[in-house]
Amino acid sequence: MIHKYKLSGYNVLLDTNSGGVHIIDDLTYDMLDNVQPPFEDKCPDSIINKLSKVYDKEEIAECYNEIVSLYNDKILFAEDDYEKFALTSVASPIKAMCLHIAHDCNLRCKYCFASTGDYKEGRMLMSLETGKKAIDFLIEKSGDRKFLEVDFFGGEPTLNFEVVKQIVEYARSRESEANKKFRFTITTNGILLTDDMIEYINKEMNNVVLSIDGRKEVNDRLRVRADGSGSYDTILPKFKKLIAARGNDKDWYVRGTYTKYNLDFSNDVMHLFDQGFEQISVEPVMADPKMPYAITQADLPRIFDEYEELMKKITEVRKAGKFINFFHFMLDLDQGPCAIKRLRGCGCGNEYVAIAPNGDVYPCHQFVGIEDYKMGSLHDGSFNDELKNTFAAAHVYSKPECKKCWAKFFCSGGCNANNYIYAGDIHNAYKLSCEIQKKRLECAILMKALTMLDTAE
Amino acid sequence: MKHIKTINKANLKKSAAKGGCGKCQASCQSACKTSCTVANQKCEREA
Numbered sequence: 001m002i003h004k005y006k007l008s009g010y011n012v013l014l015d016t017n018s019g020g021v022h023i024i025d026d027l028t029y030d031m032l033d034n035v036q037p038p039f040e041d042k043c044p045d046s047i048i049n050k051l052s053k054v055y056d057k058e059e060i061a062e063c064y065n066e067i068v069s070l071y072n073d074k075i076l077f078a079e080d081d082y083e084k085f086a087l088t089s090v091a092s093p094i095k096a097m098c099l100h101i102a103h104d105c106n107l108r109c110k111y112c113f114a115s116t117g118d119y120k121e122g123r124m125l126m127s128l129e130t131g132k133k134a135i136d137f138l139i140e141k142s143g144d145r146k147f148l149e150v151d152f153f154g155g156e157p158t159l160n161f162e163v164v165k166q167i168v169e170y171a172r173s174r175e176s177e178a179n180k181k182f183r184f185t186i187t188t189n190g191i192l193l194t195d196d197m198i199e200y201i202n203k204e205m206n207n208v209v210l211s212i213d214g215r216k217e218v219n220d221r222l223r224v225r226a227d228g229s230g231s232y233d234t235i236l237p238k239f240k241k242l243i244a245a246r247g248n249d250k251d252w253y254v255r256g257t258y259t260k261y262n263l264d265f266s267n268d269v270m271h272l273f274d275q276g277f278e279q280i281s282v283e284p285v286m287a288d289p290k291m292p293y294a295i296t297q298a299d300l301p302r303i304f305d306e307y308e309e310l311m312k313k314i315t316e317v318r319k320a321g322k323f324i325n326f327f328h329f330m331l332d333l334d335q336g337p338c339a340i341k342r343l344r345g346c347g348c349g350n351e352y353v354a355i356a357p358n359g360d361v362y363p364c365h366q367f368v369g370i371e372d373y374k375m376g377s378l379h380d381g382s383f384n385d386e387l388k389n390t391f392a393a394a395h396v397y398s399k400p401e402c403k404k405c406w407a408k409f410f411c412s413g414g415c416n417a418n419n420y421i422y423a424g425d426i427h428n429a430y431k432l433s434c435e436i437q438k439k440r441l442e443c444a445i446l447m448k449a450l451t452m453l454d455t456a457e
Numbered sequence: 458m459k460h461i462k463t464i465n466k467a468n469l470k471k472s473a474a475k476g477g478c479g480k481c482q483a484s485c486q487s488a489c490k491t492s493c494t495v496a497n498q499k500c501e502r503e504a
Contacts, residue, residue, distance in 0.1 A: 013461075020467030028460045063460045075467040085473060096483035147501075149483055333465040337484075337498045338476025342469075345484060352483045364485070409469065415485075449464045 002077065003406035004032055007446050008308070014445060016406045018078035021333055021449050022070070027055045027063050037077050039068045083397045086343045091350055091385070091392040093143030098354035098365045099134055101126045101164055102155040106191050107231060110222045111259060111285045111293055117155035119356070119369040125160040126357040131167035133378040134355045139178045151185040153354075153365055158192040168204050185209065187255075189223070190235030198242045206250055210239045213256040214268020214282065221261060222293065240276060253279035253327065259293035263302045266310035273317065273324055281327035284436055286418055297432060304439045311443045329444040331410075333452065342396075345412025349375065349391025363391055366417030373420075391416065394426050401429035411437050478502050 001016040004024070011029040013022040024032075034047050043064035051060050070076035103124045105117025117123070138148055150171065152164050164186070171182045185207040201208050212235055213219040220230025239254065246252055254277040258265035265282055272280050284303070287294040295303070310326065317324045346352060349363030356368050359378035367373040376383035396402040396413045413419075414433060416426040423430045480501040 015467065017469065018467040019465065019469030021464040023462045023464060025460045059460075066458045066461050069458075070461065070463070074470070075463065078467075078470065081470075082473060085477070089477075092479055095479070145479065147480070147482075332499075334468065335500060337472075337481055337500055338478075338502075339469050339473035340477030341479075341481055341498070341500075347483055348485075351479070352485070452464050453462065 001080065001404075001406055002032065004029060005442050007442055008311070010446060010450075012442070012446050012449065013076075014406060015076050015078055016409065017080045017082070018075045019333070019409065020070070020075035020078070021445055022076070023449060023453065025063075027051070027059060028067065030054070031060070031063055031067065035064070035067060037071060039064075039071060082339055082343065085340055086395040086397040089340070089343065089392065089395065091388050092347065093145050094138060094141040094351055094353055095145040095147070096149040096151070096347070096352040097134060097138050098151045098153045098352070099126065099131065099167070100154060100354060100356050100365065100368060101131070101152045101157045101167075102160040103357050104159050105154060105156040105189070106159065106225065107156070107189050108224055108226050109189075110224070111257060111287055111291070113286065113366065114155065114368075121356070121358075121369050124357040126163060126355075128163050128166050128170075130355070130357065130359045130378060131163055132170050133359065135167065135171045135174065137355075137361075137378055139174060139180055142180065146179065147181050147183060149183045149185065151187065153187050156189055156191070157186055158188050158197060161192075161197060165200065165204075183207075187211065189231065190238045191225075191231060193235075193238040193242065195241075198238070198245060201242065202246045202250065208242065208246075208250075208252045210235075210242065210252065210254045210277075211256070212236070212239060212254050212272070213258070214262065214265065215271045218262045218268055219256075222257075222259065236275065243277065251279075253277075253281050253325075256280075256282040257285050258282055259285040259287075260295055260299060261293055263299060263306060266306050266313055269310055269326060270313055278322075278324050279327075280325065283328070284433075286422070286433065295432065295436075297435075300432075300435055303436060307439050307443050311447060315447065328440045329447055331441075331444040331448045333445070333448050339409065342409040342412050344392070344395040346415070347391075348416055349373075349394075350388055363387070364417055366415070366421070370420075391426075399427045399429060401434075405429075405434070407434075407438050407441055410441050472500075475502075 003014045005012055011024045013024045043061045048057055048060050103118045108116045142148055157164055183206040186205050187209040189211045213223055216232040219232040223231045254272050269280055269282050284295050289296050314324055314326055354362045354365040354368050361375040362368045363373055375387050394416055396408040399413050402408045402413045418430045418433055419428050420426045481498055484498050
């Protein structure tokens with residue numbers, strides 16, 4: 001399977017199954033519409049006749065030979081022989097957990113997937129007892145995995161910060177005897193951050209996700225308090241303080257959502273950069289298409305143009321010798337994850353679970369509150385292994401649209417929860433999300449390819 | 458090559474042969490959270 005596209009004056013060719021990325025000329029681009037394996041020793045006359053209206057005959061023959069040579073090297077039209085790995089893959093140990101430390105929030109963001117923080121289950125904070133049980137559960141289910149990830153999530157985790165600290169302390173106290181190492185993340189809207197909290201987060205949290213949408217008018221239109229007032233002026237100085245005090249050895253990023261209201265979101269990315277945040281993630285809202293801020297199919301051409309615009313802006317920043325990292329353009333074309341990892345992506349419900357404040361277990365934070373997907377409870381010890389197996393088997397070969405998609409080893413079947421919520425089944429691709437993902441990937445592949453080309457030359 | 462410039466090592470197949478150790482970071486695919494595409498993850502297999 002191949003995928004070719006034109007972007008920013010370049011012709012890019014991806015060979016899906018080998019991961020090979022090639023920059024090709026116009027002749028190759030056009031020839032690939034006319035050839036596929038099995039190949040002949042010499043370029044067939046029919047192809048020469050067809051293409052010679054535009055291209056030189058000798059060049060055509062030469063180009064054909066180059067394609068055949070790459071095919072013989074198995075980096076073009078490489079065979080798809082990964083399905084056997086997918087079909088024999090089994091359920092894995094659980095190594096990551098989203099801890100819903102607070103189903104409550106001090107903001108009322110209008111697009112919140114968690115129903116402004118309570119997941120439609122009522123406002124509730126997690127107790128220390130439940131938090132400890134969650135840590136015990138993770139250790140017990142983690143098999144031989146040494147590194148365990150715990151993400152303090154909400155709602156807004158700082159509303160229950162003392163329990164966060166006590167859970168961290170408890171987890172650390174178990175590391176040695178259990179031979180585990182915990183890596184903590186916290187996601188916060190910043191409203192309640194104090195200097196003490198910042199110091200604690202920078203000491204204990206391997207990663208911190210700071211929620212802000214970009215320009216003040218964009219952020220304050222949707223990220224509002226209960227009284228309708230905006231949050232930007234409160235959170236911006238706190239986020240600046242946090243990253244200024246954070247060591248280089250720990251991760252962080254600012255994370256925003258773009259909606260129909262700011263389809264010029266490259267300006268929000270650049271605004272965040274101009275404010276001193278160089279680790280940036282800004283992502284499309286996932287929402288009921290009836291909502292006024294929801295992105296719909298009709299917005300896609302505008303969004304595609306905007307990603308191209310963003311690509312240009314980021315390239316300019318880098319050319320000026322400055323560092324900027326936009327998460328959706330991050331790609332490693334050589335040393336990335338192995339093909340096996342790429343078959344089923346996030347591992348929700350299999351390697352990753354979410355724990356609600358009442359101790360209920362779900363496949364991930366997006367499934368929390370959906371009764372059909374409740375996997376068990378920490379308090380009665382129940383756990384649905386059958387459901388875990390269902391998620392373990394949700395790989396790109398069990399998702400019909402993914403199986404035939406060129407992007408399958410980059411997106412790995414997408415978000416199972418979004419598939420379920422917006423396309424009716426974890427195995428159905430959520431097309432809107434796919435289209436955006438593919439455009440981002442095209443930009444990311446070209447940017448990376450050009451960087452690698454520059455380095456090589 | 459004159460018409461085609463190959464950019465990378467195209468080593469996906471090789472990675473399958475010795476892959477699947479599961480030591481790498483979890484990579485949430487949802488837009489609301491850790492925002493990773495799988496391809497930006499690091500392999501954590503010890504050499």
